[in-house]
Amino acid sequence: MKKFFPLLVLALAVAFIGNTLRPPRNPAAIDVNGFGRLPVLVNGRIKPFDTVARSSLLQLQGRQSVSTPEKRKLQPIEWLLDVFFRPELADTYQHFEIVHPDVLAIFSLKAQDGQGEKRFSLSQLQPRIAELQRQAKLADQVEAAVRTSFQRAVMQLYGNLVHYQRLRHALVAPDRPDFLGDLLKLQDNVKAGVDAVRARQAGQPHDEAAAKAMTEMGERFVVMSESTTFLVVPPAADDPDLTAWKSAGAALLDTFRTGTVNPAALAYAGFAHAWREGQPGQFNQLVELFRADLTKRFAAPLEKCNAETRFNAAQPFYSSMTLYALAFFLALISWLVWPDALGRAAFWLVAVAWVVATAGIATRMWLEGRPPVTNLYSSALFIGWGSVGLCLVLESIYRNAIGSVAAGAVGFATLLIAHHLSLSGDTLEMMRAVLDSNFWLATHVVVVTAGYSATYLAGFLAIIYIVRGVFTRSLDRTTADALTRMVYGIVCFATLFSFVGTILGGIWADQSWGRFWGWDPKENGALIIVIWNAIILHARWGGMIKSRGLMNLAIGGNIVTSWSWFGTNMLGVGLHSYGFTDAAFVALIAFVASQLALIAVGNLPLRTWRSFRPA
């Protein structure tokens, strides 16, 4: 049993991953996944509707799972289809997260009124929307940096409501149950209607009913085009500019000029009709026709949309997070029983999780056409990836499960951080002009992030040393020496990478701005990491610290790195902004406090340690 246990764990892990890679299945006859793969241009990027659905849900309520008031679970894309085409239903779905008690008070709601005591529907908020608008207007006048937590919560909810409105107006007019009928009627009467409006304007005899119908329709389209930022209608076949997508409202307004209803906009109305009436045949045929038409000019983006939808459904980073957690516990237990079997099993779990994360990062790189780190979210992914990679090397050298414990902890923690960072919307963002340089993103950013990875890893290895030494008897001489060598080696690696990365940043700055060093917060943060690592190495070489001092300083590296990674960003917005209420700031402070506590524990006199005690 012991012999086959690692293999069994490996097989199960692979099977688990294999299972997540299967194509998503439609819940019923309607091909909702086919619709989810169709492209839309948002925030400058062509992405599938599936991504819009998932990132919208994350933004509105912090999770992708959503259900109807009747407790029927919805796939994200089903939810989006309801928001688009059956808004009267979607308005009753509880998908607005509100946790601030004062914001709830605006709506005279109690936490218990919400799903999970924190999620509410538009219908619940509707009666007091005007008051929220007033509060948002007040908060908007306050500089973002000095808003109170209430004002920030108001702004966030207001932003979420605006986002929801944009979705509702993205494809069809939300207040018209038979929008397809409206458009078909328009198609038949557009010539006569436009003539009637012209005649009316010129003060000549005209068909008043036709003119009125036409103006009403036009006003409806104006509302649609002004209420959304989703560009869902691809450029016309003869338009050479492939980025000239339009909103459905704008495309429909063109009807009055061209005399024909835009076919894509008409198709969306068709989707609405089929979805409302529950007609799989019509819906699925539209999906196919729509795709076939787009394939002529957008073959490559469509392929990426397909891949992205599969990527979304597979959720590789969640799988890998689960495996890291499992590996962490297996490796931990291996210090108590079955060191070989459990240790190897943990190693394999880490390896599988790391391969999955690698594939995830690689897919993101391909989708974006960029090096791995482009924003805070991807830096979290990459720091975890780098640390775990180093752990795998350590574990294959030492085989004492220390590498696996560290890999499990760091891998899990960084992916958790990444998850929280993904709540602000789509994580594949377009690069601002200042950062638009693949060469420097690939060199400076990657190297400096690798330096972060190594500094964190040294810190976590040091935590293992302290915790095992103080609280257990398991830290024998051999293990202690091995840990010391590991931490020392990783600190050397960290020094090299953070130094070279910082310098490359300076060179980028000089190349683009003519100055090497500007003392701005992010630069200073990187410099502090380099200095910290230099302090550790010099104190060690100068004989000022031994193993324990090395460990304590390495834990300090966690603080320094977290400051550089997150602290400096908070500063950028203004130190006041994050006050003591902001979740990110609280998390940072809590983390720093925990590390200081660990250092204090590490400084306890050796006789109080449970290890190293004479038997």
Added chain:
Amino acid sequence: MNDRVRQVRSFFVSMKLSVVLLVLGLVLVFAATIDQVNLGIWAVQEKYFRSFFVLWPVGRMAVPVYPGGYLIGGLLLLNLVAAHLYRFSLSWRKAGIQLTHAGLILLLLGELFTGLLQDDFSMRLTRDEPRNYSESYRANELAIVDTTDAKFDDVVAVPENILSDLRAVQHPKLPFRVVPKEYYPNSAIGSRPADPQAATPPRATQGIGLNVELTPLPITYKQDERNVPGALVELLTGDGSLGTWLVSADPRMPPQRFEHAGRSYTIGMRFARAYKPFSLTLLKFSHDRYSGTEIPKNFSSSIRLTTPDGRDDREVLIYMNNPLRYSGLTFYQASFEPGNDKVTILQVVRNPSWLVPYIACSVMTLGLLWQFGIHLFGFIAKRRNAVRA
């Protein structure tokens, strides 16, 4: 060698000193980062890095509370040089450490020179208008220009610190004395109330100051704002006063003309200028956004570069991550005016020691690779032997 000298020597070559200085440096950098929230990036550099001591106001006195960048950097330099001279020996094992530290010495010196020599200016170009000067981000000057000759202007520029000290100036080119009466480091201009009853009488007796008044403002440290100083300046000859002018560095306030002794002058405050031996003309500014968003995709300025002697007359394209380097200056695309595509704003940096960090960093990287390479290969060899044994 007596004991005292030996003590001093062992103090300066000790690794403890290095560690202490590194810790001091780390705290300094951290404090400076935090203080940027209050002071902005420029004031912080002066207060923390380009100083021997960080001063703290106690009452009216400024008390040194912490060693500044020059002191820590200088001691670190001394420590490094002393330690290496003292312990120097030629060996492959030590080459990595020596290279790293040699690079560090160079880097510290480079930063010192940069601090002393670097200048930043801004250059705002309007389409098809040649310009041969850049403007300071922070410094201002009082310019008195003799415009009598239509072919050229004769400029006398009075630096801001003379105005702020309210020191009188007698320049050989000017037939009058310049006497600053009042000075405000930051101010706003506004029209004087129309009702003469309600208003206090204007303090200026000439020019725009009869209709415009200055409101003093607190000094701003925000990075995206600049202080706009204003002053009241009297011009005096042996025979008496020519009058008092209100001047402000606000760009909306044009220089004010006056005549004296048959010559024409203008007087006005402006952002301090640095004239160049060449001129730049904006031909076209382009700015694209990602479709459907306000996220900037790129900016670029197509510019014509000409020198009066006609040696240079060419078009250059300046865009993000691609500055123009010319005559010891770097011009990069810094900003633009939203909604106005006829204007581009370049930043102009002069940094004669720009090459030093490149050399220093290459040397240091090589040294670190060497040093840690030795560690790594030593470790691998040891493991291999251990496994074999």
